[in-house]
Amino acid sequence: MFDDRGSAGRQLAAAMRRRGLTAPVVLALPRGGVPVGAEIAEALGAPLDVLMVRKLGAPGRPELAMGAVAKTGESTETVLNDDVVSLLRVRQDDIEATKAHELGVIAERERRYHGGRTRPALRGRTAIVVDDGIATGATMRAALRAVRRANPAHVVLAVPVAPPDAVRALSAEADEVVCLQQPWDLGAIGMYYRDFRQVDDSEVVAALARHTADGAA
Numbered sequence: 082m083f084d085d086r087g088s089a090g091r092q093l094a095a096a097m098r099r100r101g102l103t104a105p106v107v108l109a110l111p112r113g114g115v116p117v118g119a120e121i122a123e124a125l126g127a128p129l130d131v132l133m134v135r136k137l138g139a140p141g142r143p144e145l146a147m148g149a150v151a152k153t154g155e156s157t158e159t160v161l162n163d164d165v166v167s168l169l170r171v172r173q174d175d176i177e178a179t180k181a182h183e184l185g186v187i188a189e190r191e192r193r194y195h196g197g198r199t200r201p202a203l204r205g206r207t208a209i210v211v212d213d214g215i216a217t218g219a220t221m222r223a224a225l226r227a228v229r230r231a232n233p234a235h236v237v238l239a240v241p242v243a244p245p246d247a248v249r250a251l252s253a254e255a256d257e258v259v260c261l262q263q264p265w266d267l268g269a270i271g272m273y274y275r276d277f278r279q280v281d282d283s284e285v286v287a288a289l290a291r292h293t294a295d296g297a298a
Contacts, residue, residue, distance in 0.1 A: 085276040086113065086213050089241035089261070090120025096259050097121055097209065097239060104206040106233075107292075108132040108153060110224060111194070112280035114212035119288040121211060121239065128201035129292035131194055131285065132210060132228065134220045135183035139165060140175045147171055150180050151223040152187050154200055156230035160223040194285055203231035210236065210255070214270035215243035218251050225254040242273045 083089040097105075105127040109118030115131065122129040130153070137148040137159075147169070148161035159180060166176070208228050215221055221238070228236055238255040242262040252258050262273065271277035 083241055083274050085274060086116035086280070087120055089213065089274070090117035090211075091124070092261055093117065093211070093239050093241060093259060094121045094124035096261070097237075098124060100237075100257075102207040102209070102237070103234070105209055106130065106201045106203055106206050107209045107211060108203075108224075108228060110134055110210075110212040110220075111190070111285050112282065113214075115285045115288050116280060117213050117241065118209075118211035119292065121209060122292045125209075127209070127292070129289060130200055131191070131289065132224050133187040133191060134224045135187055136220060137161075137176070137179050137183060139169055140171060140179070142169070145169075146219060147176070147179075149220040149223040150183050150187075151220070151227035152184065152191075153224075153227050154203070154231055156227045157184070158223050158227035158230060160219065160226065162219065190282075193282060194289055196286070198289070203228065203233045205232070205234050207235040207237060208233035209239055211239050213241060214273065215240050215247050215251070216267060216270060218243070218247035221247075221251055222254055225251065229254075242267070242270060 107118045107122040107129045109115045111131045134151040136146045139145040139147040147165045150159045236255045237257045239259045244267045245263045
């Protein structure tokens with residue numbers, strides 16, 4: 082069990098330092114992934130950015146994910162759950178409308194988080210994608226594919242905890258996966274933290290401000 086997200090990030094950072102990564106950039110999924118990613122950015126002297134991902138809720142059943150959309154910089158990627166789309170006979174125009182709405186939410190949050198600051202480039206660098214844990218991996222798949230579109234030289238997925246089947250599946254999307262705990266019976270991610278309080282927007286903004294495009298402040 083991790084004490085909190087910061088503790089998990091420091092343990093991940095120790096594992097990342099041994100890998101000698103070239104020109105790393107840390108991309109954290111907000112909001113829970115940001116305290117984890119901030120510790121890695123601090124340890125590696127790397128810039129920190131957010132990688133925005135939103136679930137695509139099925140029409141009339143928003144709690145049911147028919148896919149996910151991710152955006153980093155100018156790169157956007159959509160991943161659909163074909164079984165849900167087929168079962169509910171979701172029309173393409175409904176998918177596009179839901180995607181447009183969620184991209185609007187992403188744009189608003191990016192403005193809130195960045196406040197006009199320059200974002201680090203990914204082309205030719207090592208992109209380290211971070212979250213505080215993975216349950217199924219559906220949204221992370223979209224996130225990793227969005228990162229690929231930005232043409233980094235190397236993509237590393239770094240998470241404190243995830244089930245082994247998700248790790249195997251996501252190994253096909255990333256060049257390397259660093260996962261500290263891989264329980265078969267994962268349950269809720271919060272079960273692996275003593276302190277799993279909600280992270281608010283002000284903490285995200287503060288973490289991004291501390292780690293500039295040129296590296297850790």
